[in-house]
Amino acid sequence: MWGIFNYDRSCGSCGGKVKINGACSISTPSKLGNSCTVGKGICQKTGTIQCDGKCSATPGSSSAEVCDNLDNDCNGVVDNGCDNDKDGFVNPTLTCSGNFRDGNGVVRPCP
Ligand SMILES: [Ca+2]
Numbered sequence: 530m531w532g533i534f535n536y537d538r539s540c541g542s543c544g545g546k547v548k549i550n551g552a553c554s555i556s557t558p559s560k561l562g563n564s565c566t567v568g569k570g571i572c573q574k575t576g577t578i579q580c581d582g583k584c585s586a587t588p589g590s591s592s593a594e595v596c597d598n599l600d601n602d603c604n605g606v607v608d609n610g611c612d613n614d615k616d617g618f619v620n621p622t623l624t625c626s627g628n629f630r631d632g633n634g635v636v637r638p639c640p
């Protein structure tokens with residue numbers, strides 16, 4: 530016998546509209562619509578899980594690391610390189626704005 534297809538709204542969120550033997554004809558990600566984040570530091574963006582299981586957001590663009598307590602180059606480390614030689618002062622090649630994290634992780638005002 531030809532199947533009796535029941536239109537099922539619970540299957541509709543990702544284009545599947547037919548339930549066969551209790552299963553949606555097109556699967557939906559289990560976390561559909563959940564909040565998700567992509568990228569690190571200032572590149573981090575928030576979106577929602579889409580039908581393909583991926584996050585709707587795309588990471589923002591990075592910039593050169595400056596010493597401002599933000600992760601400007603989006604490598605997951607805040608103020609990396611600000612005091613690589615651990616002398617307590619920002620390395621001369623980096624711009625300091627506000628505070629910086631010294632080599633011991635202590636936040637200090639810009640010199
Ligand atoms: Ca960084």
Ligand SMILES: [Ca+2]
Binds near residue numbers: 594595598600601609
């Ligand atoms: Ca920074």
Ligand SMILES: [Ca+2]
Binds near residue numbers: 614615
């Ligand atoms: Ca230094």
